[in-house]
Amino acid sequence: MPELPEVETIARALRNGGRNEPPVTGRVISGAAVLWERTVATPTVEEFLARLPGQEILDVRRRGKFVVISLSRLDTLLFHLRMSGDLRVEPGVDENVQPLPLAPHDRLVIHFADGYRLAFNDARKFGRAWLVHEPREVLAGLGLDPFDPALTPEVFDQMLHARSRQLKPLLLDQTFLAGLGNIYTDEALHLARLYPLRQSDELTFEEASRLLEAIRAVLQEGIARNGASIDWVYRGGDFQNSFRVYQRTGQPCPVCGHPIERTLVGQRGTHYCPVCQPRKG
């Protein structure tokens, strides 16, 4: 489920507690179990399991689509949810201190000294975890966060003109901007009234400003609605009820009423309104 708003929602729940679950901050790790070995990107599973016990969870943040968990021994635990990952906090044992069953597709479980646990669930097995001393090892190469104050309309315009790429694949490129995925890119391009295949270096300054504003607006709304919940990958958000174009092929454009069209751009399903998002600016 993971684009910036969904990852932000999860990181906040882990840090402060969510509607149905307590926070992980302040808990002390007692052990861990890896159920799908490839989930651990680095270090080896053996070292991963050996290094965690005894460490306290100090803080949980988001960077791009990464969940970044600071631990007490100057270690950092990072997760990337990819297509189907999710993180839950729940009791790990019942009243008689017997282990509670895990969920289908749980790939990694971190146990806490107080009996709670953090479970990484990931049906498609694309998600990854890293345990590193220096988070830069994993996060280096990410572009600016869309909400970074340094990202002014002037800077964004320069970034677009420094490349010559189709808008949609460029916005999906995490080294360009960190956090956008397929949903919010389609939504932002529609709100900005820009055709997904426009060349980035052909945008006017006005169009670039409009795009930056639209990106921030759709992400803000996504966060305010706790992200989007789609299909069987459910997380409790309801931004899916506000989609302008995403997964609305054939339905009327909320602005002009023309049927939304779907095409393939860089192998990704792309939804747009041919009237509001004309090929030429």
Added chain:
DNA sequence: CCTGAAACCTGTCTGC
């Protein structure tokens, strides 16, 4: 540097 295709995976839905 840019684009497109394939790979990594499982689950769901559609159409024949």
Added chain:
DNA sequence: TGCAGACAGGTTTCAG
């Protein structure tokens, strides 16, 4: 009902 095929919120790698 069964089954093949398309498709899914992501990223990396490789070929042209």
